[in-house]
Amino acid sequence: MVTVATWNINSVRLRMPIVQRFLTEQSPDVLCLQEIKCQEDQFPYEAFHALGYEHFAVHGQKGYHGVATVSRVPIREFSRHDWQDNGEARHVGVELPDHQGMIVENVYVPAGGDEPDREINVKFGQKLDFLERMTRWADKVDRPTLIVGDFNIAPLESDVWNHKQLLKVVSHTPIEVESLQRFMDAHGWADIGRQHIPDPQRYYSWWSYRAKDWQANDRGRRLDHMWASPELAKQATGHRVHEDARGWTQPSDHVPLVTEFTL
Structure with a gap:
């Protein structure tokens, strides 16, 4: 058994x-x-060590973006892709050598303004x-791979609080959903x-900070995802969404997702 969050x-x-x-x-x-919004030398390694998490792959950046994978089982940094094509720290991949060489790709897709x-908003383009570069990469994936993170797209109607109202809102527009579907199709992700x-x-998995009472309004979106290559997906035995974390002290606007695998 291995659990990934x-x-x-x-x-x-x-x-x-939290x-x-x-x-x-x-x-x-x-x-x-x-x-993570910090450079690699500013990452709170000691706090993780105290909790038994002693393995790290940190791709940091000053003040913005940044991704980190921490683990209590051995990991080995596997890749760093610049799918943004401008040097931003938005990806790190690791291998789990003691778990059938499973690859875990950690990605932070741009929000898109x-x-x-794209003609009037550079960030949307x-x-x-970014998604197109990810798609070209996915076409060549040949290992049991889990890709997780903030994709900043809620693809299904049931992934948003109101499908019709959000059709022209970045994160749920048809062009984004179609782009994400092409990424899924490129490797047959589950x-x-x-x-x-x-x-x-x-x-x-996300509720805006702008809502005074996020639970009462419940205007959420599923922006965070965990997708697995076909064979690995068959070994996923459980999945949880920790909505309660949105109500913790000084919370993130996102909540954790956890998937269990029997390898």
Whole structure:
């Protein structure tokens, strides 16, 4: 058994208390963090060591973005892809040598700005180009691979609080959904979340900070994902969404997802 978690933490140093709570309560073997918002030498290694997480792959950046994979089982950094094509720290991949050489890719897809039009919004164009580069990479994947992280796209109608109202809102527009589908098709990825929480069941992983009462409004979106290569997906035995973390002290606007595998 190996358990893998993913969480856009929105500043790991600021939110280390809730990371500690999550690791103490859930004890995943591997935790993939996005938006760590610090350079590699600023990462809170000692706090993770104290919890038994002694293996790291950190791709940091000053003040923005950044991804980190921490583990209590041995990992080996496997790859760093610049799918943004501008040097931003948005990806790190690791190998789990003691777990059939499983690969875990940790990615933070750009949000894409506010206007879903690449002609007037450079950030939206960068997001679509990022997805295209990921798709070309996925076509060549030849190992048992799990790709996780903040994809910043809610593809299904049941992945958002109101499909019709969000059709022209970045993260749920048809062009983004189509781009993400091409990425899925390039390797035949299995959507682990929906494998265990089938559509059309409600499934959200993000609630805006702008809502005064996120639970009462429940205007969520499923922006975070865990997708597995076909054979690996068959070994996924459980999947959980930790919505309660959105209500913890000084929370991230995202919540953790956890998948269990029997390898």
